[in-house]
Amino acid sequence: MTLILKTEGLNKTYRLGGFGRARQVQALNDVNITVESDRPVVIAIVGESGSGKTTLAKTLLRLETPTSGRAIVYDSVVAGAGATPSKKEFLGLVQPIFQNPFEAFSRYRPVDAYLNETARRVAGLDESQAETAVADALHNVGLDYGEIRGKYTNQFSGGELQRISVARALIPQPRLIVADEPVSMIDASRRMIIINLFKRLRDEQGRSFLYITHDLATAYYISDYVAVMNKGEVVEFGKAREVMSNPQHAYTRLLLDSIPTTKSRWRPRPAAA
Numbered sequence: 586m587t588l589i590l591k592t593e594g595l596n597k598t599y600r601l602g603g604f605g606r607a608r609q610v611q612a613l614n615d616v617n618i619t620v621e622s623d624r625p626v627v628i629a630i631v632g633e634s635g636s637g638k639t640t641l642a643k644t645l646l647r648l649e650t651p652t653s654g655r656a657i658v659y660d661s662v663v664a665g666a667g668a669t670p671s672k673k674e675f676l677g678l679v680q681p682i683f684q685n686p687f688e689a690f691s692r693y694r695p696v697d698a699y700l701n702e703t704a705r706r707v708a709g710l711d712e713s714q715a716e717t718a719v720a721d722a723l724h725n726v727g728l729d730y731g732e733i734r735g736k737y738t739n740q741f742s743g744g745e746l747q748r749i750s751v752a753r754a755l756i757p758q759p760r761l762i763v764a765d766e767p768v769s770m771i772d773a774s775r776r777m778i779i780i781n782l783f784k785r786l787r788d789e790q791g792r793s794f795l796y797i798t799h800d801l802a803t804a805y806y807i808s809d810y811v812a813v814m815n816k817g818e819v820v821e822f823g824k825a826r827e828v829m830s831n832p833q834h835a836y837t838r839l840l841l842d843s844i845p846t847t848k849s850r851w852r853p854r855p856a857a858a
């Protein structure tokens with residue numbers, strides 16, 4: 586078994602205001618998750634707005650420093666006390682995909698320039714290796730380098746740009762991809778292309794995903810594990826099928842009940858009398 590993700594007593598407190606009006610927001614409150622598996626996994630983090638999902642993602646991506654506790658990804662302590670990998674090693678282990686693909690790239694620079702830069706700077710490849718790595722990564726997300734080269738963001742749909750963001754994340758061959766609401770800004774008709782892409786990358790390329798979403802239907806469809814967050818705490822965590830078909834926590838039941846149109850598909854247990 587490989588230790589894919591472990592958070593140990595992860596806390597993040599934001600301090601707001603000052604001069605006698607200071608207050609604190611506990612965005613992460615003693616978050617403990619352990620995922621051990623002998624194959625790559627998709628871990629969904631679900632919860633309402635403000636529950637701490639993005640803060641967890643940012644902590645795992647080293648964009649925020651935890652107030653206390655630590656996080657381990659594939660046996661490396663990546664955040665908190667004892668975090669060891671250098672920035673370059675870290676980016677070879679964990680890569681992000683953000684919500685808005687239009688913000689991931691400047692509109693004044695061709696998008697393939699970003700992929701090339703990642704191949705050279707992060708993956709440390711020379712010019713010809715970088716060309717091959719970019720072409721391979723684009724091929725992996727169903728795109729052809731020839732059709733991308735020299736084009737700017739306004740020449741792509743949101744779905745295509747998000748696939749290019751996924752390609753960029755794949756170039757350093759990370760073990761874990763942290764995807765924060767990766768399909769929420771994409772047309773509904775194209776969302777499943779990205780979701781199925783994650784599935785294929787898990788199964789065929791050995792990538793694990795932390796998939797942060799409001800959308801329980803896609804979380805159920807794609808995930809192996811689910812963590813349900815509420816007010817900074819993980820209130821329920823376990824195998825996706827078990828959590829969603831037999832939720833133990835009242836908040837999880839509330840979340841599931843709030844999507845009546847899909848309920849019958851992924852909540853097969855009979856309604857309580």
Ligand SMILES: Nc1ncnc2c1ncn2[C@@H]1O[C@H](COP(=O)(O)OP(=O)(O)OP(=O)(O)O)[C@@H](O)[C@H]1O
Nearest residue numbers: 599601610612632633634635636637638639640641
């Ligand atoms: N930089 C910050 N400074 C102060 N408070 C913050 C900061 N970032 C997040 N928070 C607060 O921390 C809490 C958790 O926010 P977070 O963005 O992690 O939630 P979320 O579940 O990702 O929400 P959403 O689904 O809306 O993105 C919220 O109360 C939020 O206002």
